[in-house]
Amino acid sequence: MSLNIQSEIDIMKVASSKINEVDFENLTFGNVFTDHMLVCDFKEGAWQKPAIKPYEPFLLDPSAKVFHYGQAIFEGMKAYKTEDDSVWLFRPDENYIRFNKSAERMCMPEVPESVFLDGLKELLKIEKDWVKKGKGNTLYIRPFMIAIGSGVVAQPSTQYRFMIILSPARAYYSGEVKVLVADYYSRAANGGIGAAKAAGNYSGQFYPTKLANEQGFQQVIWTDDSTHTKLEEAGTMNVFFRINDTLYTAPTSERILDGVTRKSLIDLAKREGIHVDVRPVLVSELVEGAKNGTLKEIFGAGTAAVVNPIVGFSYQDTYYELPKIENSMALALKEKLTNIQYKLAEDTFGWTVKV
Amino acid sequence: MSLNIQSEIDIMKVASSKINEVDFENLTFGNVFTDHMLVCDFKEGAWQKPAIKPYEPFLLDPSAKVFHYGQAIFEGMKAYKTEDDSVWLFRPDENYIRFNKSAERMCMPEVPESVFLDGLKELLKIEKDWVKKGKGNTLYIRPFMIAIGSGVVAQPSTQYRFMIILSPARAYYSGEVKVLVADYYSRAANGGIGAAKAAGNYSGQFYPTKLANEQGFQQVIWTDDSTHTKLEEAGTMNVFFRINDTLYTAPTSERILDGVTRKSLIDLAKREGIHVDVRPVLVSELVEGAKNGTLKEIFGAGTAAVVNPIVGFSYQDTYYELPKIENSMALALKEKLTNIQYKLAEDTFGWTVKV
Structure with missing residues (x-):
C-alpha cells in the first residue's frame, strides 16, 4: 500500500514557502503551521482520494454537524530530525490505532492506514525543512477528523473530513x-x-481550569466523577506519582486516555529497574505521602509536554509543596525517552520509525 | 436597547428568495434553511456589530478551536404563526439565559441580549414568510456559538462566532x-x-444510540453514570414517567438539562391538577411499575419533538411494553402546550412573546 504512494495522493504545492518568515527560536506552541496540509473527505460511504495542498482556510456550512454536535477527534504526534537530516516518528502505529478507536466511539468512519500513516509520511517528506535538528525542536503533528455533513438534527454525519496539519514546536509548558x-x-x-x-x-x-488558574494553579488533576477519591489525569496528560522509589499511575479505562507517552514511560522505567505499580491511586495516598514525606514526585506525561514535573498540589484548600530532590525520576525518564526519540540512544524497543 | 434596532445590525438581503423551491409539506427536520442568517463575531474582548446576511458557508482555519477542542454550544427554539399572520416565540428568555449558562460552563463569552433576542426578532421579521400557519408547522431556530480562534493548544479561544440559523419544520419524531x-x-x-x-x-x-438502534430501539434512556440506577434523560430530551396518575421526572442537575419544555409541562400539569413529583426516579421503580401495571406512560419532552410518547423499554435484555391507554397525559399535555404556543388557548402563564 505504501508503494508508489505519490500516485495515490493529489499533490498541489505552494508557489513559495513561508518558512523564512518563521522565527524558530521563538515559537509558541501550536500557532504556526507549515505550508501544506493533508485533506481527505469521506462521503457516500467511502473515503475519497487524499490531497496534499496549501494550508488554508476552508468552507463549511453553518449547519455542519461538528459545530452543533461536536463530532470531532484528533491525535497528537511529533516528528524529530537527527544529525544526518533524517526525519523520524515515534510509535505512529499507536496513534493510528487510537485514532480509529476514538472514531468508533464517536460514530465516525475508520480512517485507512494508507491515508493516515502513508499520507502523513508523504506530507512530512514535503515539509522536511520544517523539522529542525537539535533536541527540543520538533514538528508537532495534528491529525484530526470532523463531521462536515449539514443538518441540525442530532444524528451522526454522513460526511467527514480527515486532515493532518503540522506545527513546528519547542516546549509545551x-x-x-x-x-x-x-x-x-x-x-x-x-x-x-x-x-x-x-x-x-x-x-x-476549560472552565474548571480557569477557576484553578485564578487560584494560582496551572492545571487540574482530575479525579473520578463518582467519588472524587481516585486520581485520573493531570490537565490533558496522564499523571504519575512517585512514592519513595515506586512509580504509580492509574490503569487506563473508559475514563482515562491510553497515552503513548504514558505506556512508553512505564516500559522505560521497568527497563531501568524502577518498580511501576499500575493501579488506582487515591487522593488520600497523595495527601498522606505529602505529609509524611514519602511522596517524592508528581508528573504529567503526554506527547506535547513529554514529561511535565509538578512542584506541588492543592487539595481542599490545603497546599502541599513537594520536596526539592536531586535524582528526579521524571527528568531521568524524560531524558531517556527523548534520547530515543532523537536517536541519541539505542531504540531497543523498536519505537522509532523513519519517514 | 431594542429601539431602533435596525441601525445596530447590518442587513444584507438575498437577491431572490429560495422559498418557492421548498416543499413545506415534506420537510425532514433540520435540513432546509431560510434565506438569511445572523452572524456576530467576538474578538479582542468585545462583540462586534451583528449582521443579517445570506445563508452561506463560511471559511475557518484548519486549526480553529471548535474543530479540536469542541468549544461549541447551541439552543433550540421555535417560532409559530397564528391565523392573523403574527409570529410568536415561546419563552425565548429561558433559552437566552440557558445559552449564557452554557457559555459560562464552556468558558465562552456571554452573548448580549441585543444580539441574541433582538437580533433573533429582527431575523424573524425578515424571514416571516418561512413561518407557516397551521398547527405542527414551525420555524425551528438554532442559535449557536463556536470558537473560531486558531491554534492547536488546549486553551479557550479568544475569538468566537455567534450565529442564528432557521429551519422550517414539521414533526421531529x-x-x-x-x-x-x-x-x-x-x-x-x-x-x-x-x-x-x-x-x-x-x-x-451517537455510538450508544447506534447500538440501541441495531437492537430495534430508537432512543436510549440515560441513567446516572455512577450507579446506572437513576433515570436521567431520554435521547436528547428530558423524560417523564406516569405511575398511576402521578407524573415523575428527575430534578435538573449538573448532569440533566434544564429543559424549557420540561418546566413548562410541569407547570401545565400542576395547573390541570395533576400531581407532579420531581425527584430521582429509579430504574427499579420503572421495572416494578411495568410489572405490576402501575406504569402507564413514559414520554420525552423537548423543543424539537415537544412530547414524544414511548411505547416500551428494554432493561437488561427484558422488554417491557406499556399498556395502550385511553387518556394519555402525554398527548393531553402536548395538546395544551401546543395550543398555547399557537395562541389557540389563553396563555395564562405569559409564555408567548410576539415578534
Missing part, C-alpha cells in the same frame, strides 16, 4: 507547575467518552 | 418509539458538562 486536585469538577463519565481523544473532552476542562 | 435503558454507557459526568447544551454532549450519545 514552562515554569513551575502547581496543580489543583479536583473535588467537584470532572472530565469524564463512566461509560462516557473520556478514553477517546474527542474534542468535547477538552473544552469541558 | 415519527412512528412508535421504543427505548433502551442504559446500564453501561452514560451521557454526563458528575461535575461535567451535562447541563450545558454543549456540542460534545451530543456526539457522545
